[in-house]
Amino acid sequence: MKKFLSLLLAVSMIASLLAACGGSADPVAKNKAEASTDKYRSFYQVWIGSFCDSNNDQTGDLPGLISKLDYINDGDPNAGDDLGADGIWLSPMMPSKSYHKYNVRDYFEIDPDFGTLEDFDKLIEECHKRGIRVIIDLVLNHSGDDHEFFKKACDELSKGKEDGYARYYNISKESNDRYNRAISGTDYYYEGPFSPDMPDWNLSFEGTRQYFDKVTKFWLDKGVDGFRLDAVKYFEDAKTDADEFLSWFYKMAQGYNPGVYVVGEDWDDAGNIYDMYESGIDSLFNFKFANSGGDFLVASHSMTSDALKKLKKYDDNIKKRNDKAINANFLTNHDMVRLHNMLEENDYKMAAALYMLAPGNSFTYYGEEIGIEAPNTTNDASYRTAMIWDNENLPDIYVPGVAGVEKNALGGVEQQLKDEHSLLSTYRKLIKLRLQNPEIARGNIEEVPDFGNPGIGGMIINHNGSRVMVIHNTTDEAKELTLDQITNPALRGWTYGDLAAEPNKETPKLSGTALTLPARTSVVLKEVK
Ligand code: CA
Ligand code: CA
Numbered sequence: 001m002k003k004f005l006s007l008l009l010a011v012s013m014i015a016s017l018l019a020a021c022g023g024s025a026d027p028v029a030k031n032k033a034e035a036s037t038d039k040y041r042s043f044y045q046v047w048i049g050s051f052c053d054s055n056n057d058q059t060g061d062l063p064g065l066i067s068k069l070d071y072i073n074d075g076d077p078n079a080g081d082d083l084g085a086d087g088i089w090l091s092p093m094m095p096s097k098s099y100h101k102y103n104v105r106d107y108f109e110i111d112p113d114f115g116t117l118e119d120f121d122k123l124i125e126e127c128h129k130r131g132i133r134v135i136i137d138l139v140l141n142h143s144g145d146d147h148e149f150f151k152k153a154c155d156e157l158s159k160g161k162e163d164g165y166a167r168y169y170n171i172s173k174e175s176n177d178r179y180n181r182a183i184s185g186t187d188y189y190y191e192g193p194f195s196p197d198m199p200d201w202n203l204s205f206e207g208t209r210q211y212f213d214k215v216t217k218f219w220l221d222k223g224v225d226g227f228r229l230d231a232v233k234y235f236e237d238a239k240t241d242a243d244e245f246l247s248w249f250y251k252m253a254q255g256y257n258p259g260v261y262v263v264g265e266d267w268d269d270a271g272n273i274y275d276m277y278e279s280g281i282d283s284l285f286n287f288k289f290a291n292s293g294g295d296f297l298v299a300s301h302s303m304t305s306d307a308l309k310k311l312k313k314y315d316d317n318i319k320k321r322n323d324k325a326i327n328a329n330f331l332t333n334h335d336m337v338r339l340h341n342m343l344e345e346n347d348y349k350m351a352a353a354l355y356m357l358a359p360g361n362s363f364t365y366y367g368e369e370i371g372i373e374a375p376n377t378t379n380d381a382s383y384r385t386a387m388i389w390d391n392e393n394l395p396d397i398y399v400p401g402v403a404g405v406e407k408n409a410l411g412g413v414e415q416q417l418k419d420e421h422s423l424l425s426t427y428r429k430l431i432k433l434r435l436q437n438p439e440i441a442r443g444n445i446e447e448v449p450d451f452g453n454p455g456i457g458g459m460i461i462n463h464n465g466s467r468v469m470v471i472h473n474t475t476d477e478a479k480e481l482t483l484d485q486i487t488n489p490a491l492r493g494w495t496y497g498d499l500a501a502e503p504n505k506e507t508p509k510l511s512g513t514a515l516t517l518p519a520r521t522s523v524v525l526k527e528v529k
Contacts, residue, residue: 026493026507027491027492027493028429028432028433028436028492028493031436031492031493032078032436033077033078033084033432033435033436034077034435034436034438035077035086035131035435036086036131036435036438038442039259039261039282039326039361040326040360040361040438040441040442041085041086041087041133041261041361041441042084042085042086042087042356042361042362042364042431042434042435043085043087043088043089043135043361043362043363043364044072044083044085044087044088044089044363044364044366045088045089045091045330045333045334045363045364045365045366046065046088046089046090046091046366047060047091047334047366047384048060048061048062048065048090048091048093048114049061049091049099049113049114049384049397049399050366050384050385050386050387050397050399051064051065051068051366051387052064052065052067052068052387052389052395053395053396053397054067056396057113058396058397058398059113059114059397059398060114060386060387060397061113061114061115061119062093062110062114062115062116062119062120062122062123063115063119063122065123066119066122066123066126068389069126069127069130069132070082070130071083071413072085072088072130072132073085073086073130073131073132074130075129075130075131077131077432077435081417081428082428083369083424083427083428083431084428084431084432084435085132085364085431086131086132086133086435087132087133087134087135087225087361088127088132088133088134088135089135089136089137089228089263089363090134090135090136090137091137091334092104092136092137092139092230093110093111093114093120093136093137094106094107094108094109094110094111095109095110095111095112096111096144097144097146097197098144098197099381099399099400100334100380100381100384102137102139102194102198102230103139103142103143103144103145103146103195103197103198104139104143104144104147105143105144105146105147105148106147106148107211107215107218108215108218117222120222121222121223124222124223124224125223128223133225133226133261134223134224134225134226135224135225135226135227135228135261135263136219136224136227136228137227137228137230138215138216138219138227138228138229138230139230139231140201140203140212140229140230140235140249141200141201141203141230141231141232141234141235142192142194142198142199142200142201142231142234143198143199143201144197144198145196145197145198145199146197149165149168149169149211150165150168150169150199152164152165153165153166153168153169153171154183154186157171157183157186157188158183158185158186166188167202167205167207168201168202168205168207168208168211169190169191169199169200169201169202170190170191170199170200170201170202170237170239171183171188171189171190171191171202172188172189172190173187173188173189174189175189178191178237178238179191180192180193181196181199191237193234194231200234200237202239202240203235203237203239203240203245204239204240209248209252212249212252213252216249216252216253216256217256220253220256220257220260221256225257225259225260225261226260226261226262226263226282227253227260227261227262227263228263228264228265229246229249229262229263229264229265229281230265231265232246232264232265232266232276232284233265233266233267233268233272242276242279243275243276243278243279244279246264246276246279246280246281247279247280249262249281250262250279250280250281251280261282261283262281262282262283263281263282263283263284263285263328263361264276264281264283264284264285265284265285266284266285266287267285267287267335268287269287269288270288270314270317273286273287273288273318274317274318274320274321275321277318277321277322277325278321278322280322282324282325282326283325283326283327283328283360283361284318284328285328285330285333285363286314286327286328286329286330286360288314289307289310289311289314289329289355290329290330290331290332290333290336290355291331291332291336291342292336292337292342294331295307295310295311296329296331296351296354296355297331297342297343297347297351299351299354299457299472299474300343300347300348300350300351300354300474300497301344301347301350301474302454302455302474303454303455304354304454304455304456304457304472304474305448305450305451305453305454305455305456305457305458306454306457307354307457308445308448308457308458308459308472309448311358311445311459312445312448312459314327315327315359315360315444315445316444316445319444326360326361327358327359327360327361328360328361328363329355329356329358329360329361329362329363330355330362330363330364330365331351331352331355331365331368332365332368332383333363333365334365334380334383334384335380335383336383337374337377337383338367338368338372338373338374338383339351339365339368339371340371340372340373340374340409340410341373341374341377345499345500346497346498346499346500346520347497348371348423348499349423349426349495349496349497349498349499349501350472350474350497350498350520350522352368352423352426352427352430352495353426353430353472353495353497353522354472354522356427356430356431356433356434357430357433357434357440357470357472357522357524358440358459358470359440359441359442359443359444359445359461360441361441362431362434362441364427366387367385367387367388368427369423369424369427370388370408370410370411370412370413370416370422370423370424371408371409371410371423371499372385372387372388372408373408373409375402375403375406376401376402379401379402381399381400381401381402382399382401382402384399385397385399385402385405386399386405387413388405388407388408388412388413389412389413389414390412390413390414390415391407391408391411391412391414391415392412392414394406394407410422410423410499420503421496421501421503423499426495426496429493429495430495432493433492433493433495433524436492436493437468437492437524437526438463439461439462439463439466439467439468439526440461440468440470440524442463443461443462443463443466443467443468444461444462444463445459445460445461446460446461446462446467447459447460447485448460449485451471451479451481453475453479455473455474455475456471456472456473456474456475456479456481456517457471457472457474458470458471458472460485460486466526466527467486467526467527468492468524468525468526468527469483469485469486469489469524469525469526469527470522470523470524470525471515471517471522471523471525472497472521472522473497473517473518473519473520473521473522473523474497474520475519475520476519476520477519478506478516478517478518478519479516479517480514480515480516480517481514481515481516481517482513482514482515483513483514483515483525484513486525486527487513487527488527488528488529489510489513489515489525489526489527489528490510490525490526490527490528491508491510491523491524491525492524492525492526493523493524494507494508494521494522494523494524495521495522496518496520496521496522497520497521497522498520501520505518506518508521508523510525
């Protein structure tokens with residue numbers, strides 16, 4: 001046995017010597033990362049019910065999530081085999097009769113499926129210990145129809161009383177496109193654009209705002225660091241100006257925690273998103289670049305330079321509306337088919353590099369980093385299947401309409417951690433690059449240089465005079481580039497774009513300002529003064 005061990009040791013020493021003599025050493029491995037202390041973060045979106053189940057009832061829960069925090073971030077940005085994400089967006093966890101929990105019954109509790117308020121306290125404590133900030137999904141557009149206020153409103157309306165709880169909701173005696181749901185046993189209708197069990201709050205009523213003030217204070221007192229606001233586009237109605245409501249919300253929340261981070265979901269075109277930045281909230285998700293057909297996905301195999309020009313325009317525009325705006329880049333979320341279903345496999349890592357090496361915060365939907373596929377491309381719930389920790393030991397998690405848990409084609413976390421070329425290893429490296437080069441998230445896109453090839457896109461990102469350059473070669477050929485846009489470039493690291501990139505693939509080579517960029521490779525350079 002001893003003999004075998006020393007042989008193994010000798011073999012591994014020779015292997016590491018060979019690796020050191022081979023291609024240029026990977027700068028990411030030796031550069032130090034600084035933990036973020038501000039709002040610029042690499043977020044990880046956790047769908048709690050599918051993440052990790054601690055008590056074998058087929059539903060993921062908060063204790064399960066706590067048990068997996070070391071996977072998300074172990075607290076040391078320079079060590080460990082964690083993903084390195086330093087922010088978590090928690091899907092809705094308040095009591096609700098639906099599995100998705102976007103129809104809230106009680107804004108001051110944890111759904112018993114997920115645990116207790118004590119579990120939540122523990123989660124916050126453990127996240128903060130690791131430097132992870134936590135934002136929670138807050139649904140202010142509508143409540144569940146079993147919310148105490150809505151039940152009271154219906155009861156009062158059945159007796160003709162309009163000036164009580166009915167004021168909290170958008171109620172009318174007229175039935176039309178907006179007041180589209182009848183209240184049984186009355187002559188009244190309510191607004192419920194999503195479904196009958198989601199009545200819209202009256203956001204102009206002072207009482208509603210006082211109630212939301214209490215809700216916000218409650219969760220900030222619990223230690224949450226911010227909010228993901230659901231469906232902000234629907235805040236706009238005949239009585240309410242969405243921007244005005246968002247401004248009110250943000251100032252109110254800042255009154256309790258001046259560093260609160262707020263990101264809104266406005267699933268709309270860029271013009272409407274620009275307008276909403278005028279509310280002053282930190283971020284709105286960049287839907288234009290996400291999803292199938294979005295600019296990041298297009299740029300992963302063609303038109304790369306063009307997409308980065310559009311990204312500069314987008315980033316400039318949001319900062320014109322709000323000079324503290326933080327772009328919120330992502331590829332998919334719980335409402336979209338899994339990335340693995342919509343991409344050619346070989347574009348996957350390229351798409352990841354495109355959104356994670358861009359200014360702003362990145363939001364990675366759980367499972368995206370291991371390439372989970374949706375078993376059914378037309379059923380929302382199938383975009384939210386179980387996280388696969390180990391392909392050899394599948395979890396027993398129930399998702400409505402989905403039959404059983406399948407192995408992940410690319411391997412579970414266990415399998416991918418052992419492979420330095422796996423998709424997961426690339427995501428880990430991208431987060432390291434973001435931490436090691438804080439200019440990327442915080443800077444402005446100063447220039448999108450023209451490399452004379454639409455498949456090569458680059459950005460010079462300037463943060464208070466410190467400049468980095470990110471270049472993506474999405475073509476199938478290595479390219480020689482002269483970097484005369486920055487002086488004294490230093491290579492900070494790279495990732496390969498193809499899922500099946502060979503372990504012995506060429507590494508980028510830099511000599512002075514001459515860069516040889518291999519095919520299907522993204523690279524980060526920094527100007528050394
Ligand atoms: Ca459970
Ligand atoms: Ca770590």
